[in-house]
Amino acid sequence: MTKIFETPLYPYTRHADQAAKTPVRRKVVVIGAGPIGLAAAIDLAQQGIEAIIVDENDKVSFGSRAICFAKRPLEILDRLGCGDPMVDKGVVWNLGKVFFDERKVYEFNLLPEGGHKRPAFINLQQYYFEQYLVNRARELEREGAPIEIRGGNKVIELKDQGDHVDLTIDTPEGAYQLEADWVIACDGAASPTRQMMGLDFVGRVFEDNFLIADVIMDAPFPTERWFWFDPPFNKGQSALLHKQPDGVWRIDLQLGWDIDKEEEKKPEKVIPRLKAMLGEDVQFELEWVSIYTFQCRRMEKFRHGRVLFAGDSAHQVSPFGARGANSGLQDTDNLCWKLKLVMDGKAPESLLDSYDDERIYGADENILNSSRSTDFITPKSDMSHLLRDAVLDLSEHYEFARPLVNSGRLSVPCTYDQSPLNSLDKLDGPARTRPGSPCPDAPLGDGYLLDQLGDQFTLLIINADAPEELEVDGIKIKRLALSSADDSTNAIKERYLGKATQAVYLIRPDQHVAARHKTFDQDYFTTALRRAIGKSA
Amino acid sequence: MSEHLNLKPNIANADDFYADLLAAHKGLSKDESDAYNARLLLILANHIGDRKVLREALEAAKSKT
Numbered sequence: 001m002t003k004i005f006e007t008p009l010y011p012y013t014r015h016a017d018q019a020a021k022t023p024v025r026r027k028v029v030v031i032g033a034g035p036i037g038l039a040a041a042i043d044l045a046q047q048g049i050e051a052i053i054v055d056e057n058d059k060v061s062f063g064s065r066a067i068c069f070a071k072r073p074l075e076i077l078d079r080l081g082c083g084d085p086m087v088d089k090g091v092v093w094n095l096g097k098v099f100f101d102e103r104k105v106y107e108f109n110l111l112p113e114g115g116h117k118r119p120a121f122i123n124l125q126q127y128y129f130e131q132y133l134v135n136r137a138r139e140l141e142r143e144g145a146p147i148e149i150r151g152g153n154k155v156i157e158l159k160d161q162g163d164h165v166d167l168t169i170d171t172p173e174g175a176y177q178l179e180a181d182w183v184i185a186c187d188g189a190a191s192p193t194r195q196m197m198g199l200d201f202v203g204r205v206f207e208d209n210f211l212i213a214d215v216i217m218d219a220p221f222p223t224e225r226w227f228w229f230d231p232p233f234n235k236g237q238s239a240l241l242h243k244q245p246d247g248v249w250r251i252d253l254q255l256g257w258d259i260d261k262e263e264e265k266k267p268e269k270v271i272p273r274l275k276a277m278l279g280e281d282v283q284f285e286l287e288w289v290s291i292y293t294f295q296c297r298r299m300e301k302f303r304h305g306r307v308l309f310a311g312d313s314a315h316q317v318s319p320f321g322a323r324g325a326n327s328g329l330q331d332t333d334n335l336c337w338k339l340k341l342v343m344d345g346k347a348p349e350s351l352l353d354s355y356d357d358e359r360i361y362g363a364d365e366n367i368l369n370s371s372r373s374t375d376f377i378t379p380k381s382d383m384s385h386l387l388r389d390a391v392l393d394l395s396e397h398y399e400f401a402r403p404l405v406n407s408g409r410l411s412v413p414c415t416y417d418q419s420p421l422n423s424l425d426k427l428d429g430p431a432r433t434r435p436g437s438p439c440p441d442a443p444l445g446d447g448y449l450l451d452q453l454g455d456q457f458t459l460l461i462i463n464a465d466a467p468e469e470l471e472v473d474g475i476k477i478k479r480l481a482l483s484s485a486d487d488s489t490n491a492i493k494e495r496y497l498g499k500a501t502q503a504v505y506l507i508r509p510d511q512h513v514a515a516r517h518k519t520f521d522q523d524y525f526t527t528a529l530r531r532a533i534g535k536s537a
Numbered sequence: 538m539s540e541h542l543n544l545k546p547n548i549a550n551a552d553d554f555y556a557d558l559l560a561a562h563k564g565l566s567k568d569e570s571d572a573y574n575a576r577l578l579l580i581l582a583n584h585i586g587d588r589k590v591l592r593e594a595l596e597a598a599k600s601k602t
């Protein structure tokens with residue numbers, strides 16, 4: 001059987017643009033058909049904006065990459081029409097065990113809060129994720145949405161001309177020119193776009209190597225995340241075992257810094273290591289074996305004129321905490337509605353600068369968390385090692401030490417507390433839904449609240465009066481009026497009202513709270529909407 | 538509850554406490570003693586809990602020479 005990662009999903013075909021006498025102007029060119037580029041293009045095309053994805057390759061991602069997807073990205077994927085296949089195929093997990101030396105020191109349950117459509121986490125191979133995105137792009141294309149994937153199209157030159165961007169794209173049949181009103185660069189951590197524009201990508205390299213293997217095995221390990229510090233089968237290092245669909249297991253083995261990478265990748269080296277870990281009798285087959293060095297770094301700014309960077313091209317984190325693809329999806333979620341309003345002439349171009357403000361804040365939070373996890377997992381000084389081991393020893397006996405154990409702080413969305421798009425909080429409501437927060441889900445009728453929010457500005461009205469129609473500066477605001485009767489589980493009360501008896505929320509197209517007030521105050525909400533689209537109020 | 542780190546004498550029978558501390562290390566190798574100190578530090582830090590007091594303690598412990 002040919003595997004999905006061996007099948008060309010978007011093989012090169014010649015496009016009429018290649019024969020054009022003068023370069024054709026496109027609305028948005030997305031560089032890279034990785035998960036983030038695909039998500040960006042789907043988001044735009046769903047809203048009627050032309051998005052052309054160019055990728056030098058024609059297949060889904062190669063090798064062991066993302067496996068853990070958190071609730072927030074799944075919610076974003078719901079909005080993009082890909083949430084169901086992800087969750088249907090993915091492995092849902094909540095339990096984890098931590099081992100130190102030869103002992104299990106403790107176990108944990110993520111104990112996800114009830115009343116959310118999506119689970120706290122699923123595990124799924126990145127190649128499936130990309131396949132579902134490609135399927136969704138194809139579906140949109142069939143429905144007539146302005147989306148295209150051009151495989152075998154490699155961007156080799158790029159110049160921001162101020163009012164558009166010139167691109168030179170190489171193909172198996174030679175190079176051609178294309179123009180774009182806007183470019184979203186999702187061309188990965190090694191981003192050629194970044195290099196062509198001479199932009200920096202600074203941060204920290206962790207001097208350590210990890211053997212990452214995906215193995216196919218029929219083994220009775222439970223659906224749990226197992227993490228070992230200093231196990232007998234990998235002395236002085238760490239290890240991780242985590243389940244994926246189709247009987248595939250992800251294994252991470254820390255190898256240290258001074259190693260011969262080519263040597264360590266050889267099956268005769270890898271197989272004995274894995275046998276020591278899994279047990280002599282376990283039968284397995286290797287799907288992928290790679291050796292990675294991890295780093296945490298980001299660009300100084302994600303917006304450079306008409307070129308916007310998103311995903312790994314803009315920021316890179318070590319994978320402890322599953323923050324790479326997860327945060328990349330939050331980038332495009334943040335960017336696409338802003339770009340649409342700017343392209344439609346409804347918001348000033350400066351709205352795009354808030355993409356920098358908000359997503360750099362998000363990237364820094366991710367980098368901080370991933371760096372701390374990496375420092376705990378791979379202590380670099382004698383003292384950090386000593387303290388780390390003390391925490392692990394204590395965690396076996398005393399509950400207090402468990403929160404200090406850091407085998408990866410799993411991705412949660414960030415609250416844009418400092419965002420210039422937020423308005424002053426005018427509700428004595430729960431902290432978790434203050435302006436800047438991502439809306440928490442809640443059951444609503446037969447479905448869920450988040451399915452009713454997003455894609456456009458929404459006025460969420462709970463037990464309050466508000467006009468039937470609201471339009472500010474040519475932007476129609478959707479109305480969603482609820483009463484306590486719609487809230488049989490009390491989750492909306494708990495998450496959106498708190499002590500208040502009524503509330504009105506202005507929710508952004510990316511399901512973040514822009515403003516909230518106890519009542520519908522026309523001036524407050526008009527100003528709030530203007531602020532949320534980057535107009536000085 | 539004191540809001541600041543207490544740097545005034547606070548342990549009754551200081552000599553007894555000090556003797557207990559030494560006794561706890563008796564018979565331990567250097568590595569074992571270091572590990573013991575690290576565990577003790579974490580236990581005490583958790584007991585204090587208050588981040589501000591902990592920050593003051595981290596500062597106070599720096600050599601003043």
Ligand SMILES: Cc1cc2nc3c(=O)[nH]c(=O)nc-3n(C[C@H](O)[C@H](O)[C@H](O)COP(=O)(O)OP(=O)(O)OC[C@H]3O[C@@H](n4cnc5c(N)ncnc54)[C@H](O)[C@@H]3O)c2cc1C
Binds near residue numbers: 154189191192212
């Ligand atoms: C071992 C490992 C484990 C991970 N685990 C997780 C996890 O559990 N959860 C998580 O969220 N993330 C995880 N990640 C991170 C995740 O894989 C990345 O964040 C994600 O792939 C980034 O997607 P992207 O679309 O930004 O870039 P990429 O996936 O790198 O895609 C970039 C695309 O750009 C194309 N391209 C490059 N140059 C050009 C050019 N000049 N012209 C045209 N196209 C070009 C490439 O062909 C490629 O398709 C992990 C990563 C690793 C390595």
